[in-house]
Amino acid sequence: MSWFEKILGIEMTLDNLENVLEMQLNDLHSAETQLISALPKMAAAAKSSALAGAFRSHLAETRQHKSRLEKAFRLLGKRMSGEKCDAMAGLISEGQEVIDMKGDSGVKDAALIAAAQRVEHYEIAGYGTVRAYAELLGDDQAAKILQRTLDEEGQTDKKLTQLAESMINLDAAGEA
Ligand code: FE
Ligand code: FE
Numbered sequence: 001m002s003w004f005e006k007i008l009g010i011e012m013t014l015d016n017l018e019n020v021l022e023m024q025l026n027d028l029h030s031a032e033t034q035l036i037s038a039l040p041k042m043a044a045a046a047k048s049s050a051l052a053g054a055f056r057s058h059l060a061e062t063r064q065h066k067s068r069l070e071k072a073f074r075l076l077g078k079r080m081s082g083e084k085c086d087a088m089a090g091l092i093s094e095g096q097e098v099i100d101m102k103g104d105s106g107v108k109d110a111a112l113i114a115a116a117q118r119v120e121h122y123e124i125a126g127y128g129t130v131r132a133y134a135e136l137l138g139d140d141q142a143a144k145i146l147q148r149t150l151d152e153e154g155q156t157d158k159k160l161t162q163l164a165e166s167m168i169n170l171d172a173a174g175e176a
């Protein structure tokens with residue numbers, strides 16, 4: 001429950017699938033908002049310039065994801081609750097742990113990638129759900145913009161895998 005709902009005494013109930021959709025959209029909106037603050041820190045912590053660049057370009061996409069979600073709320077007639085996504089807060093704090101740890105910078109890059117891929121997979125799960133609901137409701141425009149974000153999350157995940165495989169993890173292994 002958000003502070004807003006607590007004050008007004010409104011409690012979200014799960015009576016129908018529309019409620020589930022609203023809950024999932026709010027979870028994603030909080031997740032993207034938190035990521036907009038976290039990605040610059042990930043970029044600053046990356047030693048590899050390719051990895052830092054990947055984080056920065058995904059930051060630009062993440063800002064788009066947030067505004068597309070706001071559009072999806074409007075299109076689907078759903079209410080923004082301001083509820084915090086605790087799961088994303090946890091994933092980001094695991095990334096922050098890596099940033100704060102001492103160690104070899106190449107090895108740290110590998111650990112940053114691992115943390116970032118958990119984030120992307122979390123988002124992929126959420127967008128797959130809301131896209132499917134938008135389709136079921138017959139809202140093609142909402143489904144299309146949610147699919148666009150889902151595609152970008154998938155591309156980011158693949159790019160991170162390529163970075164890990166092509167250089168970073170090999171470097172890290174060489175330090176052992
Ligand atoms: Fe995103
Ligand atoms: Fe993402």
